[in-house]
Amino acid sequence: MCNLNLDKNLVEQIQEALHAAFIAANTAEKVEIMAGDGKHFSVTIASEKFRGLGLVAQHKLVLKELQTFLDAGTLHAVKIKTLAL
Amino acid sequence: METAHREKIEQLLKGNKIFVFMKGDADHPKCGFSSMVVGILKQNNASFGTFDVLEDPEMRQAIKDYSEWPTLPQVYIDGNFVGGSDILMELSQNGELKAMLG
Numbered sequence: 001m002c003n004l005n006l007d008k009n010l011v012e013q014i015q016e017a018l019h020a021a022f023i024a025a026n027t028a029e030k031v032e033i034m035a036g037d038g039k040h041f042s043v044t045i046a047s048e049k050f051r052g053l054g055l056v057a058q059h060k061l062v063l064k065e066l067q068t069f070l071d072a073g074t075l076h077a078v079k080i081k082t083l084a085l
Numbered sequence: 086m087e088t089a090h091r092e093k094i095e096q097l098l099k100g101n102k103i104f105v106f107m108k109g110d111a112d113h114p115k116c117g118f119s120s121m122v123v124g125i126l127k128q129n130n131a132s133f134g135t136f137d138v139l140e141d142p143e144m145r146q147a148i149k150d151y152s153e154w155p156t157l158p159q160v161y162i163d164g165n166f167v168g169g170s171d172i173l174m175e176l177s178q179n180g181e182l183k184a185m186l187g
Contacts (some may be wrong), residue, residue: 005111032116054171063155070155076157081170 010074011035012065014038014043015068016043021065050084058082090147098164101134105185106148107158110135118170119144119158123179132187162186 011033020038022045032044043062050058059080071076098104103126109115111123111133126133138145138157145157152159152166160167162185167173176182 038100056166056168059168059172060153067155081175 006066010064010069011041014069014075016056017065017068018045018062022049022060024048040068041077042081044070044083048054048085050082053084055082058084086147086150087143090144091151093144094148094151095164097134097136098161102163103131103133105133105135105158106138106144106161107135108139110137115139116157117126118156119171122160123171123180125173129177129182129186144165155159161177 015031015033018033022031023029024047026048029047030045034042034044045062050059053061059082062080062082063070066075066078105119105122105126106109107114107116107119107122109119111127112124115137123135136144137150138148148157148159151153153171154166155187156169158169160169160173167176167185173182175184
C-alpha cells in the first residue's frame with residue numbers, strides 16, 4: 001500500500017519538472033532527488049519561490065508539479081523538504 | 086465534494102482539537118506514513134481522533150478535496166490542516182509542534 005517502484009526514467013522526468021518550476025537564476029537554488037531503494041522517494045528543493053510561504057503552501061507548490069505523476073499512480077508517496085531562500 | 090462529506094469533516098474537526106485522517110487507526114496504522122504521524126503525536130502525549138479512510142473511499146477522496154492536498158495521512162489542529170507526515174516531522178523536530186499542541 002505504501003510501496004512504490006520507480007524506474008530511472010521517472011526520476012529523470014520528475015527532476016526535469018521540478019527544475020523547470022523552481023530553479024531560476026539564483027545559484028543557491030537546488031533540486032535533489034533521492035530514489036533510495038526504489039521504494040522510498042524524496043525531494044529536497046531550495047528555491048526563492050517558497051519565500052514568505054508556510055510549509056503547507058510550500059509543499060503544495062511542489063505537489064502541484066508532481067500532480068501528473070500522482071494522478072498516474074506511479075507516485076504514491078514522496079517525502080518533501082523545502083527551503084525558502 | 087458533496088455537502089454531506091464536508092459537514093462530516095467539519096463535525097469531526099470541531100469535535101477534536103487534534104484529528105488525523107489516516108490509513109488504519111492509532112492502534113493499527115496500515116501505512117508507514119500514517120504510523121509515523123501517530124508515533125509523533127503519541128511521543129508528544131497528544132490525544133487525538135482518527136478517521137480510517139480505507140473504510141470509506143468517498144471520505145478518502147473528500148478529505149483530499151477539502152484540504153486540496155493529494156495524500157494521506159492528514160493532520161488537523163484546531164480545525165486547520167497542518168500537513169502530512171513530512172511536515173509533522175519537521176514541526177516536531179524544530180519544536181513548533183509542541184507549541185501548536187499546547
